[in-house]
Amino acid sequence: MSNELDRFQTLLNKALDNMLTDEERIEFNSLLASSDEYQDKWNSIKKIKEITKTMKLKNPPEEIWDKYWLGIYSRLERGIAWILISIGAIVVLIYGGFKAIESVIQDPTLAWFLKAAILMLIAGGTMLLVSIARERLFIRKTDKYKEIIR
Amino acid sequence: MIEPERDAEFIEKAQKGNKNAYGEIVKLYMKRAYFSALSIVGSHDDALDLSQDAFIRAYRSIKKFDTTKSFYTWFYKILRNLCLNHLRNKSNRASNFSEILDDFENIKDENQNTDKMIEQNETKKIVWQAIWKLTPEDREIITARDILNTSYEEIADLLQVPTGTVMSRLHYARKRLQKIIEELQ
Numbered sequence: 001m002s003n004e005l006d007r008f009q010t011l012l013n014k015a016l017d018n019m020l021t022d023e024e025r026i027e028f029n030s031l032l033a034s035s036d037e038y039q040d041k042w043n044s045i046k047k048i049k050e051i052t053k054t055m056k057l058k059n060p061p062e063e064i065w066d067k068y069w070l071g072i073y074s075r076l077e078r079g080i081a082w083i084l085i086s087i088g089a090i091v092v093l094i095y096g097g098f099k100a101i102e103s104v105i106q107d108p109t110l111a112w113f114l115k116a117a118i119l120m121l122i123a124g125g126t127m128l129l130v131s132i133a134r135e136r137l138f139i140r141k142t143d144k145y146k147e148i149i150r
Numbered sequence: 151m152i153e154p155e156r157d158a159e160f161i162e163k164a165q166k167g168n169k170n171a172y173g174e175i176v177k178l179y180m181k182r183a184y185f186s187a188l189s190i191v192g193s194h195d196d197a198l199d200l201s202q203d204a205f206i207r208a209y210r211s212i213k214k215f216d217t218t219k220s221f222y223t224w225f226y227k228i229l230r231n232l233c234l235n236h237l238r239n240k241s242n243r244a245s246n247f248s249e250i251l252d253d254f255e256n257i258k259d260e261n262q263n264t265d266k267m268i269e270q271n272e273t274k275k276i277v278w279q280a281i282w283k284l285t286p287e288d289r290e291i292i293t294a295r296d297i298l299n300t301s302y303e304e305i306a307d308l309l310q311v312p313t314g315t316v317m318s319r320l321h322y323a324r325k326r327l328q329k330i331i332e333e334l335q
Contacts, residue, residue: 052296069173
């Protein structure tokens with residue numbers, strides 16, 4: 001019975017999509033004739049298919065398509081702008097940081113322990129940033145499941 | 151000219167940094183991408199945004215694309231992941247329903263009487279309500295086959311699974327849809 005039901009369901013889907021061969025059509029029709037339950041299943045799923053066939057996704061207004069590529073082009077351009085801003089900011093920050101450290105070390109008015117504390121603060125912060133960046137990069141390169149939707 | 155050949159010409163130019171050539175590819179596939187996204191996320195604004203986002207991501211990786219393969223199949227993987235991630239991250243999923251009803255055209259048949267048309271539209275609403283209650287994966291396959299009229303072979307190509315798997319997934323998705331409709335009626 002279970003095999004027959006499985007077979008019926010396979011044929012049912014093929015029939016819905018007009019993919020039955022002549023032999024399969026004969027087999028399907030004889031299965032339909034043999035059981036009221038099969039006939040009910042067929043009528044019910046056929047009705048759903050007829051409804052979904054009449055459904056149409058609404059077309060957006062034409063001007064959406066006119067502006068579609070322009071939207072992508074602008075976003076691509078802005079992406080390049082952000083990359084340039086980021087590179088510039090990194091260079092300025094590194095140079096500024098270097099100059100700041102230099103001035104702290106060379107300042108004779110600052111006590112040695114204050115100089116050491118400032119340097120430790122900068123070194124600690126840099127180590128922390130490098131560690132986080134390395135961890136992120138490592139996960140990105142080695143995570144086998146990054147493409148899988150969890 | 152067959153699809154990969156036609157696309158390859160533009161893609162090779164895009165791989166060399168020609169944005170206008172990529173624009174031609176976008177214009178060829180934008181409607182298909184939009185409707186694919188719409189059938190998964192069910193909102194016009196989100197579908198527009200996600201399909202454009204997918205084209206941007208595809209452009210950034212265009213150098214990795216093998217021009218002998220189908221562009222859309224490769225692109226669809228990016229689009230699909232974006233749409234599914236978007237649904238996963240969206241906190242209020244139920245709000246989509248009213249948006250989706252607006253996304254449907256009511257088919258008006260002048261030969262039909264008003265009562266029958268109202269009844270049909272009501273049934274249509276129930277069916278769409280049920281489609282939206284399915285998982286995104288089930289909804290994707292049902293809308294691709296039964297609403298967007300995509301062939302089994304094309305779905306298999308897009309989802310990168312054998313045709314037999316498409317048939318079996320469709321079968322189970324239809325069964326689940328039928329069950330939800332029965333519960334709603």
